[in-house]
Amino acid sequence: MMTILIIEDEDSIRDNILEILENEGFNAVGASNGEEGIDRARFYRPDAIVCDIMMPDMDGYGVLQRLQENPDTARIPFLFLTAKVHRADQRLGMELGADDYLSKPCSPQELLNAIRARLKKQRRYLAELDEEHRRALQLKQRMQELQQQSHSHEELLDRLSEELRSPLSAINMAIAMLKSSLSNVETQDPEAFRARQQRYLKILQEECAREMAILNEVSSLKEVLKGSRLSN
Structure with missing residues (x-):
C-alpha cells in the first residue's frame, strides 16, 4: 500500500x-x-x-x-x-x-489524477534507476573479469618467458661443450669422446624438446587471447 x-x-x-x-x-x-x-x-x-x-x-x-x-x-x-x-x-x-x-x-478526481500521475512517473524513474544500477554492476563485474584475465595472461607470459630462458641456457652450454670437445678430438680417447658427444647431443635434444613444448604453450595462449578479443 x-x-x-x-x-x-x-x-x-x-x-x-x-x-x-x-x-x-x-x-x-x-x-x-x-x-x-x-x-x-x-x-x-x-x-x-x-x-x-x-x-x-x-x-x-x-x-x-x-x-x-x-x-x-x-x-x-x-x-x-x-x-x-x-x-x-x-x-x-x-x-x-x-x-x-x-x-x-x-476536485477529488483532479487531486487523485495528479497523485497517480506522479506515482506512475516515480515508478518509471525508479525502474530506470534499478536498470542503470544493474547495468553498472554488470559492467563492473565484466571489468573485473577482464582485469583478472589480463593478470592471468601476464603471469603466464612471465612464467613462459622464464622457462624459455632455462633451456636456451642449457642449449648454449651444451653447444659450447660440444665445440670444445670437437676442437680436441685428435687428442681424446675415441670411446670417451663418443660418450661425451652422446651426452651433449642428449642435452641438446632434451632442451630442444622443452623449447618446443614451451613454444606450443605460447601458441595456445595466443589463440586464447585472440578468442578473448573476438568475444569482447
Whole structure:
C-alpha cells in the first residue's frame, strides 16, 4: 500500500483529503504544519507528498527546501496544493523542485489524477534507476573479469618467458661443450669422446624438446587471447 503525506494547516481540508485517499486504497498520513510534515516525511518515507503553501511558521516552499536537502526525502514526488494561483508562485515552486502545482479548490478526481500521475512517473524513474544500477554492476563485474584475465595472461607470459630462458641456457652450454670437445678430438680417447658427444647431443635434444613444448604453450595462449578479443 502506497503512503501519501498531506501537509495542510486547515483541519477540514486535511481531513477531507485524507478520507479521499483512504477510500482509494492509499495509506494517508496528515501533518498540520511544516515542521511536523518534515518529521513525518523522514519517518514514513511516503511515496508522495501533497503540501499547502500558505502555512504559519514555515510555508510550503520552506518545507520543500528542507526535504530537498535530505537525500532520504529529496526524491519523493512533491505536489503543491494552494490558493496561490499567480504564475510567479508556480514558477518558484517548480524551480525549487516541485513536481506539480494544484490550485484550490480542486476536485477529488483532479487531486487523485495528479497523485497517480506522479506515482506512475516515480515508478518509471525508479525502474530506470534499478536498470542503470544493474547495468553498472554488470559492467563492473565484466571489468573485473577482464582485469583478472589480463593478470592471468601476464603471469603466464612471465612464467613462459622464464622457462624459455632455462633451456636456451642449457642449449648454449651444451653447444659450447660440444665445440670444445670437437676442437680436441685428435687428442681424446675415441670411446670417451663418443660418450661425451652422446651426452651433449642428449642435452641438446632434451632442451630442444622443452623449447618446443614451451613454444606450443605460447601458441595456445595466443589463440586464447585472440578468442578473448573476438568475444569482447
